[in-house]
Amino acid sequence: MLHTLSVKQMSEKLHAGEISSVELTLHYLDRISKYDPELNAYVTVTPELALEMAREADERLKNGTAGILTGIPVAHKDIFCTDGVKTSCSSKMLDNFIAPYDAHVVTLLKKAGMPILGKTNMDEFAMGSSSESSYYGPTKNPWDLNAVPGGSSGGAAAVIAANLAPMATGTDTGGSIRQPASFCGITGIKPTYGTVSRFGIIAYASSFDQAGPMTRSAEESAWMLNAMSEFDQRDSTCLEMERPDFAASLGDSLDGLKVGVPAEYFGEGLDPEVEKIVKDAIAEIEKLGATTVSVSLPNKDLAVPSYYVLAPAEASSNLSRYDGVRFGYRCENPADLQDLYKRSRAEGFGAEVKRRIMVGAYALSAGYYDAYYLKAQRLRRMVRDDFTNAFEQCDVIMGPVAPTPAFNIGEKTDDPTSMYLADLYTIPVNLGGFPGMSVPAGFAKGRPVGLHIVGPYFSEAKLLNIGHQFQQVTDWHKQVPAQYQ
Amino acid sequence: MSIGKSEVEYISRLAMIDVAENEVEQVSAKLSKVLDLFAQMEAVNTEGVEPMAHPHDVQQRLRADEITETDQHEKLQSVAPATAKDMYLVPQVIE
Numbered sequence: 001m002l003h004t005l006s007v008k009q010m011s012e013k014l015h016a017g018e019i020s021s022v023e024l025t026l027h028y029l030d031r032i033s034k035y036d037p038e039l040n041a042y043v044t045v046t047p048e049l050a051l052e053m054a055r056e057a058d059e060r061l062k063n064g065t066a067g068i069l070t071g072i073p074v075a076h077k078d079i080f081c082t083d084g085v086k087t088s089c090s091s092k093m094l095d096n097f098i099a100p101y102d103a104h105v106v107t108l109l110k111k112a113g114m115p116i117l118g119k120t121n122m123d124e125f126a127m128g129s130s131s132e133s134s135y136y137g138p139t140k141n142p143w144d145l146n147a148v149p150g151g152s153s154g155g156a157a158a159v160i161a162a163n164l165a166p167m168a169t170g171t172d173t174g175g176s177i178r179q180p181a182s183f184c185g186i187t188g189i190k191p192t193y194g195t196v197s198r199f200g201i202i203a204y205a206s207s208f209d210q211a212g213p214m215t216r217s218a219e220e221s222a223w224m225l226n227a228m229s230e231f232d233q234r235d236s237t238c239l240e241m242e243r244p245d246f247a248a249s250l251g252d253s254l255d256g257l258k259v260g261v262p263a264e265y266f267g268e269g270l271d272p273e274v275e276k277i278v279k280d281a282i283a284e285i286e287k288l289g290a291t292t293v294s295v296s297l298p299n300k301d302l303a304v305p306s307y308y309v310l311a312p313a314e315a316s317s318n319l320s321r322y323d324g325v326r327f328g329y330r331c332e333n334p335a336d337l338q339d340l341y342k343r344s345r346a347e348g349f350g351a352e353v354k355r356r357i358m359v360g361a362y363a364l365s366a367g368y369y370d371a372y373y374l375k376a377q378r379l380r381r382m383v384r385d386d387f388t389n390a391f392e393q394c395d396v397i398m399g400p401v402a403p404t405p406a407f408n409i410g411e412k413t414d415d416p417t418s419m420y421l422a423d424l425y426t427i428p429v430n431l432g433g434f435p436g437m438s439v440p441a442g443f444a445k446g447r448p449v450g451l452h453i454v455g456p457y458f459s460e461a462k463l464l465n466i467g468h469q470f471q472q473v474t475d476w477h478k479q480v481p482a483q484y485q
Numbered sequence: 486m487s488i489g490k491s492e493v494e495y496i497s498r499l500a501m502i503d504v505a506e507n508e509v510e511q512v513s514a515k516l517s518k519v520l521d522l523f524a525q526m527e528a529v530n531t532e533g534v535e536p537m538a539h540p541h542d543v544q545q546r547l548r549a550d551e552i553t554e555t556d557q558h559e560k561l562q563s564v565a566p567a568t569a570k571d572m573y574l575v576p577q578v579i580e
Contacts, residue, residue: 100560193540207539236545305525316500323501325573330566336576338501346503354502358512359519361499375526377536382529384537417518433540457541 002027003163004485007072007220010166014061014071021061021071025054025115028073032117032164035484041139041149041158043078044086045118053115060113069227070113075165077156078119079126080106080211081200085116089202090134091124093322093329093348103200104232105169105211112227117165120155124350125319126176126204128152129422130412133352138409141184142481143447147406150180156214157184161448162484167224168214172436173204174307175401175426177212181438182401182450187467187477188214189221192457193433194239196225197232203318205311206237208430217477218439218467222247225460249461250468255289257466260394264300265425271404273444278400281441281451281470285398288469295390295397302379303428308420309363309376310431315353316360322348355416384432387454396466397454400425401438405447425452435460439467440476448476486520488513 002010002024013019029047036042050073057071081087081099083106088094102110110116124133131154132138139154141147142162149158153170157180160168170177172190181188189212196211203209213224225246232238259282266275286292324330324344331347334340349357363372390397402422412419429436434457438450451470455463471477488496493513497504504512558571567574 097564100557100564194543233546233548237539237541237543239541239543240546302526302529305522308519309523309526320501324566325575326562327564327566334576337578340576341501342497342503345501346505349502354500355512355515355519357502358496358500358516362496362516363523365499372523372526374536375529375531376523377538378531378534379526379529381534381537382531384540415518416515417522420522 007166011068021054021057025050025073039140039158040137041155042118043121043136050115050117057113072114073117074114075117075120075159075168077153077170079171079202082106089125090122092135104197105228123152125353126152127352127356129419133350141406146408148409150183152176154180157181160186170214171211173208174430175423178401178426178438183406185440185448187218187221187439189437191460192435194237196229197235197238199232199234205314217471218464222464246461249465252465254469257290258394259290259292260295260390260397261292262295262297264297265399269403274400274449277442277449282398293394297386299382299386303383304424306376306379307427309372312356312360313363313373316357319357380431383428387432391456399452401450401452405444405449429454437463487517
């Protein structure tokens with residue numbers, strides 16, 4: 001069964017000529033047609049494109065120009081513009097949008113030779129923590145079809161968990177890679193802000209948005225991050241610096257690693273089973289040679305309100321481009337220009353997206369700018385400085401990704417603020433722009449739970465190795481729901 | 486903090502999003518809840534803290550003033566709802 005192989009094993013077999021990329025790609029396409037109708041993890045499946053790319057990969061495997069990921073299929077979150085393919089961001093607004101160009105990440109992974117299986121479902125415009133706000137209906141958690149897969153990269157997490165793709169791309173603005181990775185029992189890393197180009201990623205909140213890999217293991221994430229990350233002139237916030245080999249540290253000993261454990265991450269609201277799983281995981285990492293030190297993040301509770309001012313403010317500006325004129329949804333028979341704008345947006349956006357645009361516009365409006373927007377930016381610095389101070393005493397910080405395992409579909413849709421609070425451990429990391437990762441660490445009530453590992457800027461290689469070492473002595477990342485084995 | 490009907494109308498104008506008469510109540514209730522979340526910021530003393538717009542202290546890059554992009558208007562306009570003579574069509578603005 002090809003889907004039970006690790007990416008390393010697939011790559012070895014591809015290079016040895018034991019299997020072809022076409023064979024591997026067909027296997028996944030077959031699984032998608034069999035299992036995706038119940039999971040709804042893909043918005044679009046692209047069999048023709050996938051097979052054409054797989055044939056090209058097979059050529060490269062034969063002529064010696066193939067790399068480690070050549071021939072390994074990939075699923076892109078539907079937020080990445082993909083030339084000639086519908087790129088909807090799971091919104092009615094972009095239901096008719098065929099991207100006329102590739103996102104930089106898509107270009108790079110095409111260059112690596114990864115056939116594109118399709119585009120994965122998500123919360124509309126990446127605004128959500130459950131993938132329920134998609135115009136195409138909710139994605140289900142492969143571990144429990146009554147549960148959400150997390151969000152916004154819920155489709156990406158679900159396709160990895162159910163073996164409907166060996167590798168996937170995600171984006172993380174407030175936790176959208178790490179929280180679904182935790183909920184679906186897979187590995188995902190959000191790199192330091194500015195590491196991966198945002199060019200061609202449909203913008204939500206530009207000073208937070210960052211793309212990263214979603215895979216089964218940390219080792220696989222390291223290879224994929226190597227392939228995804230390169231300086232790109234077209235993203236003005238993409239850091240102009242040499243990228244390290246993110247896989248170079250895999251194999252380093254954890255001897256002497258100092259793990260900071262913030263008391264504030266183990267307080268009220270944390271599910272006791274999740275707490276135990278996370279503490280056991282940290283104990284496991286201590287056995288590998290690490291020591292723990294207690295650190296403090298006193299302004300943790302300010303992160304959620306700060307983020308929910310700043311991200312919607314940026315969104316209200318970014319999403320002003322959807323006006324029914326140049327691309328996307330346009331209302332029928334507009335009476336005048338104002339009516340065209342107001343009705344196209346009212347009919348094209350879903351409820352949560354509209355709410356965030358309105359909140360953002362309000363926070364930026366005359367009379368509230370200082371009280372909301374500037375205040376939130378000041379809190380952002382306080383939250384960031386908490387981490388900077390903590391990193392003087394430790395190499396990395398560990399804690400929970402989310403306060404609970406995956407919640408039920410429909411459980412939090414009525415009260416937006418209860419959904420916002422599900423991100424209280426991930427959001428501070430985005431406010432600071434730090435790298436953060438989720439690695440599978442156990443199960444609570446049959447639903448996966450991740451360990452959150454956060455490091456200083458540019459510590460991705462270290463985080464990935466910690467995940468890798470943890471995965472040498474645990475097998476949580478190898479667990480697959482019975483019906484998708 | 487509670488948002489009334491006139492404020493919902495004001496925000497609808499700012500955001501350029503139509504809010505139907507029968508949605509006003511629900512929109513105002515949910516927006517009020519979000520603003521309650523914001524109210525938690527008020528009590529925090531932020532004197533002397535510089536607003537932070539971006540994680541890194543970097544400057545905008547400049548580039549040489551050279552043409553690097555080719556004309557792709559046909560491709561880019563192929564996804565537009567309505568065009569004519571290479572222009573985007575909108576309802577008449579000037580009588």
